[in-house]
Amino acid sequence: MSTASVYLDHNASSPLRPAALDAMVEALRSGGNPSSVHRMGRAARARIDAARRQVAALVGALPAEIVFTSGGTEANNLALAGAGRRRVLVSAVEHDSVLKAVPDAEIIPVDRDGVVDLAALERSLAASEEAALVSVMFANNETGALQPIGEIVRLARAAGALVHCDAVQGAGRAPIEMHGLGVDYLSLSAHKLGGPAGVGALAVRAGAPLSTDRRGGGQESSRRAGTENVAGIAGFGVAAKEAYGGLAIDGWRAGLEGALLNIAPDARIFGAGAPRLDNTTCISMPGVRAETQVMALDLSGICVSAGAACSSGKVTRSATLTAMGVDAAVADTALRISLGWNSAQQDIERLIAAWRELYIRVGRSDMSRARAA
Amino acid sequence: MNAVTQIRRNDQPIYLDYQATTPMDPRVLEAMMPYFTHKFGNAHSRSHSYGWEAEEGVEKARVQVAKLIGADEKEVIFTSGATESNNLAIKGVAEFYKDRRNHIVTTVTEHKCVLDTCRHLEQQGFEVTYLPVQQNGLVDLDVLRAAVTDKTVVVSIMAVNNEIGVIQPLAEIGKICREKGAFFHTDAAQAVGKIPLDVEAMNIDLMSISGHKIYGPKGIGALYVRRKPRVRLVPLIVGGGQERGFRSGTLPTPLCVGLGEACEIAAKEMDAESRRLTKLRDRMLKGLQSKLSDLIINGDLDHRIPGNLNISFAYVEGESLMMGIKNLSVSSGSACTSASLEPSYVLRALGVEEEMAHTSLRIGLGRFTTEHEIDTAVDELVRHVTKLREMSPLWEMAQEGIDIKSIEWAAH
Amino acid sequence: MAYSEKLIDHYENPRNIGSLDKNSEDVGTGLVGAPACGDVMKLQIKVGPDGLIEDAKFKTFGCGSAIASSSLVTEWVKGKTIDEAETIKNTDIAKHLALPPVKIHCSVLAEDAIKAAIADYRAKAAQKSE
Numbered sequence: 005m006s007t008a009s010v011y012l013d014h015n016a017s018s019p020l021r022p023a024a025l026d027a028m029v030e031a032l033r034s035g036g037n038p039s040s041v042h043r044m045g046r047a048a049r050a051r052i053d054a055a056r057r058q059v060a061a062l063v064g065a066l067p068a069e070i071v072f073t074s075g076g077t078e079a080n081n082l083a084l085a086g087a088g089r090r091r092v093l094v095s096a097v098e099h100d101s102v103l104k105a106v107p108d109a110e111i112i113p114v115d116r117d118g119v120v121d122l123a124a125l126e127r128s129l130a131a132s133e134e135a136a137l138v139s140v141m142f143a144n145n146e147t148g149a150l151q152p153i154g155e156i157v158r159l160a161r162a163a164g165a166l167v168h169c170d171a172v173q174g175a176g177r178a179p180i181e182m183h184g185l186g187v188d189y190l191s192l193s194a195h196k197l198g199g200p201a202g203v204g205a206l207a208v209r210a211g212a213p214l215s216t217d218r219r220g221g222g223q224e225s226s227r228r229a230g231t232e233n234v235a236g237i238a239g240f241g242v243a244a245k246e247a248y249g250g251l252a253i254d255g256w257r258a259g260l261e262g263a264l265l266n267i268a269p270d271a272r273i274f275g276a277g278a279p280r281l282d283n284t285t286c287i288s289m290p291g292v293r294a295e296t297q298v299m300a301l302d303l304s305g306i307c308v309s310a311g312a313a314c315s316s317g318k319v320t321r322s323a324t325l326t327a328m329g330v331d332a333a334v335a336d337t338a339l340r341i342s343l344g345w346n347s348a349q350q351d352i353e354r355l356i357a358a359w360r361e362l363y364i365r366v367g368r369s370d371m372s373r374a375r376a377a
Numbered sequence: 378m379n380a381v382t383q384i385r386r387n388d389q390p391i392y393l394d395y396q397a398t399t400p401m402d403p404r405v406l407e408a409m410m411p412y413f414t415h416k417f418g419n420a421h422s423r424s425h426s427y428g429w430e431a432e433e434g435v436e437k438a439r440v441q442v443a444k445l446i447g448a449d450e451k452e453v454i455f456t457s458g459a460t461e462s463n464n465l466a467i468k469g470v471a472e473f474y475k476d477r478r479n480h481i482v483t484t485v486t487e488h489k490c491v492l493d494t495c496r497h498l499e500q501q502g503f504e505v506t507y508l509p510v511q512q513n514g515l516v517d518l519d520v521l522r523a524a525v526t527d528k529t530v531v532v533s534i535m536a537v538n539n540e541i542g543v544i545q546p547l548a549e550i551g552k553i554c555r556e557k558g559a560f561f562h563t564d565a566a567q568a569v570g571k572i573p574l575d576v577e578a579m580n581i582d583l584m585s586i587s588g589h590k591i592y593g594p595k596g597i598g599a600l601y602v603r604r605k606p607r608v609r610l611v612p613l614i615v616g617g618g619q620e621r622g623f624r625s626g627t628l629p630t631p632l633c634v635g636l637g638e639a640c641e642i643a644a645k646e647m648d649a650e651s652r653r654l655t656k657l658r659d660r661m662l663k664g665l666q667s668k669l670s671d672l673i674i675n676g677d678l679d680h681r682i683p684g685n686l687n688i689s690f691a692y693v694e695g696e697s698l699m700m701g702i703k704n705l706s707v708s709s710g711s712a713c714t715s716a717s718l719e720p721s722y723v724l725r726a727l728g729v730e731e732e733m734a735h736t737s738l739r740i741g742l743g744r745f746t747t748e749h750e751i752d753t754a755v756d757e758l759v760r761h762v763t764k765l766r767e768m769s770p771l772w773e774m775a776q777e778g779i780d781i782k783s784i785e786w787a788a789h
Numbered sequence: 790m791a792y793s794e795k796l797i798d799h800y801e802n803p804r805n806i807g808s809l810d811k812n813s814e815d816v817g818t819g820l821v822g823a824p825a826c827g828d829v830m831k832l833q834i835k836v837g838p839d840g841l842i843e844d845a846k847f848k849t850f851g852c853g854s855a856i857a858s859s860s861l862v863t864e865w866v867k868g869k870t871i872d873e874a875e876t877i878k879n880t881d882i883a884k885h886l887a888l889p890p891v892k893i894h895c896s897v898l899a900e901d902a903i904k905a906a907i908a909d910y911r912a913k914a915a916q917k918s919e
Contacts, residue, residue, distance in 0.1 A: 011427065017419035018629065025413050032406055032594060037398035041699065042706040043390060045397070074457030074596065077616040077626035101616025101625060189606020195627065200413070202457065202596050202629025217468075217613070219497050220460040220490025229490055230460030231398065231589060236629070298424040307418070307425040694827055696852035699870030700792075700800060720827070732824030768806050768856065770831035770848040771824060 010306045010351045014196070014344030015145050015284060017175060021198035021246055021345060024239040028053075028200060031235035038232050048234045055241025062244040063171065063190055064181035065207040071214075071227045072205050072237050076172040076193030077101040079206040080139075082228070083168040083189040086206075086214040089137035093128055093165070095120045095151070096327035102139050102170055103323075109139075117278035118149040118328045120156065129163035134166040142174030142190075146324045146340055147275030148284025151179070157186040166212065170276060172196055172204070176247030177281050188212040194236065198345045199243030203236035246345070253282055253343055256352060260286055260341070261357045268363050274338060276324060283343040286325075288334055289359070292366050297339050297359075300366075304358040309340045390704045391750045395684055395741030396539050396567060401635075402592035402744065407549050408638035409594065412631035420628045421619060431630040438637025445640040446565075446584060447575035448601050457632050458598040459566035460490040461613070462585035463533075465624065466562045466598055467494045469610030470531050470583070471503055478530035478559075484508045484516055485534050485726045488564055495533070499725055504528075512728050513677035514543035522553050529559040531583075536568035540723040540739055541676030542685025544572060551580030560608055566590050566598075570643030571651070571682045576601060582608050588632065592638030592744055597632035600624075615636045646744075654683035657751050661740070662686065664755035669762055671775075675724055675737060686740040687724075689733045690758075692772035698738065701761035704789040705754050708739045732771075732781070792853065793887035804864050806847040809833040814917060817871075817910025819902040828855045832902035833873070834866060840842065842866050847902075854892035855857055858882050859900035871907050900916035905914055 011019060031051055036044035044085055052072070060067040073079045080101040084092060094102055097118050103109070112125045120140055129136065138160045140151050153169055160167045168189040176197030182190050188209045189268040195201035197364055208214050208227070220229025257280075261273055264287055274286040289297055294310030301308055325335040341355065392400065398576035412434055418427025421437045436644060443450040456462045471481060471718070483495050485507045495505045506524045511517055516534060517595055532554050537544050547563060554561035561580060566587035568574060576584060584601035588594050602608050602623065616625030667670060671691040690698060695709035729737070742751075766772040792800075808831075811818045816835050822828040828851035835844040845863035849856045861882055864875040881889075882896035 009427075013419075013422065013425070013427070016422045016428075017417065019417040020413050028413070029406070032401045035392070035398060035400040036706075037394070037589075038708070040394055040397045040708060042708075044392060044394070044706045074461070075629075077624045078614050080615050080616065099616065100618070101614075104615040104618075104625070125552065189493070193627075195419075195629075200629060200631065201419075201627050202632045217497070218464050219493030220464070220488070229493070230458045231587075231595055233594075233632075235594060236596045236632070267774070276577070287409075295424065300424040307422075307427050309422060310424060348543070690851060694851050695853075696827075697800070697856055700853040730825070732827075735824070735827040768803065768848055769850045770820065770829050771850045773808065773831075773848055781824060784820075786825070786829075787821065 010354050012341050012347065012351060012355060013307045013309050014347070015340060016309055017195050017201060018198045018344045019346055020239070021243050023246060027242040027273045028235040028239040031238040036234070037134065038234060039223065039363060043234055046174035051234055052232055053240045053359065055148045055237045058241035058245045059192065059205055060207070062175060062180070062248050063192065063207055064183055065190070065232050066210060067227075069207050069210055070205050071208055071224045072203065072232060072240075073228055074202055074233070075204040076170070076191050076196070079191035079193070079204045080170055081105045082193060082206050082214075082216065084137070084139060086216055087137045087166050087168065088213050088215055089135060089166060091132060091134045091136040092139060093125065093136050095141065097144055097324045098139065099145060099170060099172070102141070106139075110195065113144055114327050116328055117279045118144055118147050118324060120151055122152065122155055122159065123169040125156065126159050129159060129165060136160075136163070137168060138165050139168040139170065142169050142171035142180065143178065143284075144324055145173045146322055147286045148173070148277035148342075149278040150174070150280060153185045153187065157364065174281065176244065176250065177283050178250055182207055182209070194240035194243055197243050197247040199240040200236045203233050203240045205240070238325045239307035251283055251343065251345065255345065256343065256349070257282055260352050260356065263269055264359060267356075267360045272334065274328065274330065284340065286338055286340050288337040289339060289363055290337060292362070293336055294339050296366065297362060299363050301355070301358055306355055306358055308355075310338065310340075386720065390706045390742045391754055392706045392748070393740050393742065393750075393754060394706045394708050395743035396542070396590070396739060397741065397742055398589045398595065399592045400745060402639060402642060404642060405593050405635045405638045409631040409635040412634050416630070417458050418630075420630050421617070424722060434630050434634045435628055438633045441641045442538045442586065442599050442635035443703070445569065445574070446601060447577050452601055452604050454623045455628055455636070456598045456600055456624055457596055459564065459585045459587035459590070462598050462600040463488065463490050463564050465492050465610065465613050466585060467491065467531060467533055467584040468498065468613060469623075469693060470560055470562070470608065471498050472611040473609045474530045475503070480504045480506070480526060480528040480530060482506045482508060482521070482524050482529055482532040482559070484534055485509055486510050486538055486723045487513065487533065488539055488566070489637045490565055491533055491535070510726055512629045513680070514538060514541050514727055515677060515680060516545055516550065518546065518553065519548050521550065522780055525557040525559050527558065529557060531560040531562050533562040533564065536563045536565040536574065537571065537682050538676065538723060539567050540721055541687045541727070542567070542681045543676045544568070544682060545581045547574070547581065554582075555580045567682070570640065570647060571684065573647070576603065586636075588636040588639060591639045591643055594632050594635040597629060597636045599636065609656065650744060651683050654746070657742055657746055657748065658683050658686060660748065661742075661751045661755055665758060668759045673733060675727060675729055684742040686742075687737060689737040690727065690762050691733065692769045692775060693736050693762050695736055695738055697765055698761055701765065705740070705757055709737065723732060790819040794856065796857045796886040796888070799860040799886070800853040803856055805846050805860065806848065808848065809835050809844065809846050811919045814913055817906040817908070817913065819905025819907075820900050821905050822851065827851060828898055829861050830855065830898055830902040832859060832862065832899075832906045833907045834910060836871060836873070840870050842869055842871065851895065851898075852892070854886070854888055854895040855898060857886055858888075859894045859902060861885060862899045862903050866903060870883060871910065874903060875907055877903055904914065
């Protein structure tokens with residue numbers, strides 16, 4: 005791959021931060037099973053303890069509240085099953101690892117910007133006496149739209165409900181204070197913030213219930229059995245430490261979106277009416293299918309995604325955009341551009357140039373519009 | 378990047394705990410490195426070249442894993458480790474077939490995660506038979522045959538025990554399972570790469586694999602799931618539908634690559650390594666036996682992986698011995714439950730008495746163990762066992778000819 | 790789980806290992822614990838004509854903390870009267886060696902051992918005076 009590649013797909017996976025890699029290589033070379041009593045075991049345990057403090061600090065949790073998992077999907081699954089509430093309310097724009105974990109959950113609709121309809125949530129909470137679990141993501145993976153978690157917690161608390169927040173896309177990109185928000189469970193993924201894939205965490209508020217189905221050794225205070233992924237956890241810790249405070253990309257998104265709208269005034273930015281993560285923009289190129297855009301941009305050395313790239317590579321229509329009431333034909337032209345820790349201004353300039361070229365070449369032709377429709 | 382250097386530095390103790398975890402093979406780390414740095418894409422991002430490269434790495438690894446166990450790559454699912462694989466295999470089939478079959482057969486010497494899973498399923502209404510093992514640690518095939526019924530959905534028996542290293546008669550067990558129409562799951566975390574395994578010849582339907590027990594990374598494992606005849610599972614982790622829907626979650630590409638490379642190296646070097654380790658183990662055993670009396674080897678010595686010894690040093694408490702031999706990293710009892718002071722349930726299942734179980738050490742040899750290390754370990758063990766026996770009231774009694782069992786001990 | 794320097798010193802250089810003649814009238818022997826539980830302590834005291842403990846010996850089958858606890862106790866009792874020795878509390882032992890919580894039972898066993906040795910000595914003395 006040429007060194008000139010531009011990677012703007014951090015919401016799918018962020019490249020590993022060099023410091024995280026260093027920590028991992030050191031851990032990989034040192035070995036040791038953290039459950040072993042001898043000194044190599046204790047050294048491995050110390051690495052995990054250090055990472056636990058670093059990850060806890062990232063989201064304002066206590067180290068003891070962090071349960072390391074194999075990733076965000078497992079963390080979400082664990083929270084939804086482990087809270088022990090049969091009645092679960094989720095937003096319509098949640099990740100599949102939430103939606104499929106509770107197939108009979110009540111779905112709370114979102115508005116045209118993808119933000120949870122608080123009045124609908126309040127009605128749903130009031131509709132039954134049974135104590136519920138509410139699961140709403142911190143930031144959407146496709147549009148970056150931020151949910152009013154504080155408000156959601158207030159409504160949930162009033163109804164005696166527990167709250168889970170999938171913060172996989174938010175952590176390290178926006179400041180998060182778990183206890184300030186008041187959530188009971190918070191899911192995290194390392195590889196979205198420059199740590200390795202294969203590791204994540206569920207922060208469980210001290211005192212919140214958590215049962216587990218996964219049986220085995222008593223690792224993670226009996227909350228998650230299995231030999232710890234020591235190197236992965238160490239890398240996660242260092243990435244969390246570096247990601248603390250979010251990204252220094254103030255104003256970049258505004259500049260990018262302004263430039264793209266200048267090229268194609270009829271392009272649409274999804275979730276624009278809501279507060280969003282600074283790193284994400286989801287924009288349509290009228291008349292050009294997202295797959296075409298992704299392939300053309302890839303040929304220019306630019307990596308971006310269409311729709312929900314996380315869905316195991318299957319290109320299906322974005323459930324998020326559908327829930328926001330976006331027409332299928334428009335949703336199919338939506339491109340997700342997501343920045344991260346190693347993004348530079350010149351990456352954005354390259355993207356703008358390539359996008360312009362593509363739009364001029366393909367987007368304006370009536371034929372392609374007809375094809376897209 | 379100078380990531381690949383020697384495994385052991387001089388200030389580090391001699392590592393003899395290869396059943397707890399293995400050091401990474403530098404070649405494995407080398408294979409992983411590109412996927413940490415420039416080939417970092419999400420293997421599920423099929424729309425750009427970063428994603429393709431990652432996917433290629435994952436699929437190559439899948440083939441490497443499959444080859445080592447005689448499977449087709451489509452039958453290999455990546456998981457976060459053997460604990461997850463065991464949970465998924467047993468719960469997954471039990472759940473899927475529960476309307477037709479509700480009985481599970483396992484043994485009392487399985488890894489804790491298998492036993493706990495079975496206990497959990499018992500609470501859910503399944504019936505579980507926990508087979509005893511013989512004094513040598515092996516399953517009695519007649520007892521197994523009698524236990525499997527037309528209600529048995531799965532027989533879960535580990536290939537190699539983590540504490541005593543004994544190898545179960547997998548082909549015979551597989552045959553019995555096939556005859557009775559029950560699925561055969563084997564926790565092969567300690568066996569893969571150490572002994573030849575063939576899912577076809579052994580009629581294995583589900584096999585759990587661990588990365589960090591075979592010189593690969595922690596946090597990755599695999600589950601072999603037979604396609605013909607097809608084994609169906611209810612997934613434990615749901616979401617994006619990765620891994621044929623059996624296991625959702627973004628695949629950790631470097632870890633998959635590491636597991637694959639570890640499998641390929643094992644396939645190439647297994648024979649030579651086995652011979653070398655058998656020699657080292659015999660050397661250790663001879664060295665100890667020539668200088669110490671009252672040693673008991675726990676578990677069958679013939680049906681055993683070469684890299685394991687489990688020895689009771691009579692009259693010397695294991696933890697105090699471990700504290701003495703501080704230049705050796707070994708385990709007393711099972712490392713996974715090391716925080717608890719109760720003696721190993723595996724040794725108890727062999728009929729080892731509690732007082733002897735307290736005196737046992739698990740010594741694990743592996744790829745990077747040298748003859749020099751073995752000699753040093755023998756010297757250290759002999760020195761400390763001798764010193765602690767001098768200090769032991771039980772040793773004194775034994776020398777005086779007093780039968781320790783004749784004393785009425787006050788339990789506390 | 791890190792052990793204190795004092796504990797490690799007593800484990801590596803145990804004081805007063807050995808045995809006294811258990812049949813001697815001025816020797817009291819305490820044997821406590823059980824092999825099945827993983828700890829056995831044998832603690833012996835030799836009481837001089839002046840009523841002071843002039844010698845103490847131990848042998849212990851058990852973990853490092855058990856060895857250190859018994860070693861420490863033999864040091865403490867020497868030169869004390871048996872009444873004074875009887876006042877040694879397990880908490881003093883645990884504190885002195887900074888035993889981790891899971892090892893507190895070792896100090897309890899050491900206290901039991903000294904009490905048993907004293908009881909044995911007293912029983913012998915009572916028999917003698919009869």
